[in-house]
Each structure stands twice: as structure tokens, then as C-alpha cells.
């Protein structure tokens with residue numbers, strides 16, 4: 001009998017996370033602390049505008065204080081640094097997010113470093129990345145997309161311990177923190193990328209396959225180990241402008257054990273985890 005591939009419902013798991021977040025927001029508000037997030041966007045990139053609007057809407061819906069700071073595409077690095085300094089010093093703001101991409105006159109790593117690590121809601125500051133990689137004890141923010149993926153795995157009882165995980169993509173925002181989280185969860189992790197030889201054969205060794213390349217349908221059913229859990233981080237547009245993933249979802253049916261759809265998989269979890277992190281930063285803050 002052919003295998004039935006189960007679809008991981010990212011929207012449903014995100015809803016559970018958001019319900020828990022709303023509760024925690026209410027508790028903090030009762031204690032006189034309203035969790036606050038500031039999203040800074042430079043320029044008018046239409047996709048970024050939509051993402052930022054969605055984040056703002058979700059934060060407000062969950063009872064948080066949410067600021068969107070829209071800056072012109074001509075903003076200088078010094079101006080952006082000054083605005084970050086302003087939110088670093090603002091006790092009403094617990095999380096700061098500078099939406100990427102940034103215009104080319106701005107040095108992105110420098111901006112990442114300027115955010116107070118205790119307000120680094122993306123978890124991109126090297127101090128926080130270092131803590132993740134060293135599996136440091138205590139509280140610190142972790143990149144929301146990979147953290148959201150870990151939450152989804154848990155929700156579907158996929159325990160990485162002892163399993164072979166392959167992460168395709170080595171970005172700072174997804175691939176590297178994903179590999180660190182899976183390693184910390186005792187998986188045996190391979191990080192593959194555009195220079196990997198026999199990429200598809202490597203992919204096929206995975207019990208847990210995370211694909212984060214931005215290459216539409218890079219992976220298809222024949223590259224997937226039967227029964228594997230497949231996490232598609234792709235947010236690609238097909239020839240009709242429709243949102244699709246790095247995995248050919250249809251050809252994975254009957255081969256993968258579990259798979260995330262695009263949309264409705266990783267995306268909603270990223271936003272829900274971002275909100276979760278904002279509340280945690282408010283809780284952990286020593287400047288309430």
C-alpha cells in the first residue's frame with residue numbers, strides 16, 4: 001500500500017503559539033508591562049511592506065505595543081544607527097527588528113551589531129548566535145524561522161535525537177541557526193549548499209530534510225528518503241506569480257512521511273515565533 005504523506009499544518013501550530021502568546025501578553029499587561037516591538041523598514045520594497053504590515057497587525061491583535069518605522073530608501077547608515085539607539089533606550093520597546101533587505105548604502109552586519117542583544121528579536125546579533133552555537137544556558141533570542149520549525153517538529157512528535165538531518169542552505173537567518181538547533185537537539189546534521197557535490201544524494205540521506213535555498217522546486221520526490229520529514233522554507237514565486245516552495249510538493253506525496261506546505265507551513269510559524277520572542281524579551285528584560 002502506498003504511503004500517505006501527512007501535511008504539517010503550520011497555520012494550526014501558529015494559532016496555538018499565538019494563543020499562548022496572547023495569554024502571556026495579558027499577564028504582563030496586568031503586571032504593568034506591555035510587550036513592545038519596533039519594526040524598522042527602509043525603502044518601499046513591496047514584499048517587505050506586506051510582511052511588515054502583517055507583523056504589525058499580528059502584534060496589535062495579540063495585545064502588544066507595535067511600532068512600524070518607515071524610512072526612505074535614501075536613509076543613511078548614521079540615520080539608521082541613531083534610530084536604533086533611540087529604540088535601544090526606549091523602555092516601551094522590548095524587541096527591535098530591522099527588516100531586510102536593506103539598501104546598499106547600509107552595512108547590514110553593522111546594523112545587526114548595533115541592536116541591544118537583549119532587544120534582538122530576530123536573534124541575529126553575534127552575541128546571541130554565539131550563545132545558540134555554544135548551547136549556552138539561560139535566556140536569549142534565537143532566529144525565529146528555525147525556532148518555529150523546531151516547534152512544528154515537536155507538535156508533530158518528530159524528535160531529532162539520533163536522526164540524520166540535512167539542512168540545505170547556510171544563511172545566517174535560516175541554515176546556520178537551523179543546523180545549530182538540530183545539533184543541540186542531538187540530530188546528526190549535514191549542512192549542504194550550492195557547492196555541495198551530489199546534493200540530491202545527500203538530501204536523500206535525511207530523516208529530517210530542511211530546504212532553505214530560494215530555488216523553486218530544487219528538491220522533488222525522488223530526492224526524498226521514504227518516510228522523511230520535509231520542511232520547506234522556500235518562499236518562491238512560480239511562473240504565474242503564485243507562492244511556491246523549494247520542494248516540489250506534489251511529487252513528494254506518497255514518499256515523504258510529513259511535509260510542510262507553502263504557503264501555510266514555515267511562514268505562519270515565523271511570525272508566531274517572532275511574537276513569542278517579543279513577549280519573552282519583555283519578560284526577561286531587566287528594564288521593565
Ligand SMILES: Nc1nc(=O)c2c([nH]1)NC[C@@H]1CN(c3ccc(C(=O)N[C@@H](CCC(=O)O)C(=O)O)cc3)C=[N+]21
Pocket residue numbers: 051097098099100101122144235243262263264265266267268270271
Ligand atoms: N529582519 C527580518 N526578519 C524577518 O523575519 C524577515 C525579514 N527581515 N525580511 C523578510 C523575511 C520574510 N519573512 C516572512 C515571514 C512570514 C511569512 C508568511 O507568513 N508567509 C505566509 C504567506 C504569505 C503570502 O501569501 O505572501 C505563508 O508562508 O503561509 C513570509 C515571510 C520574514 N522575514
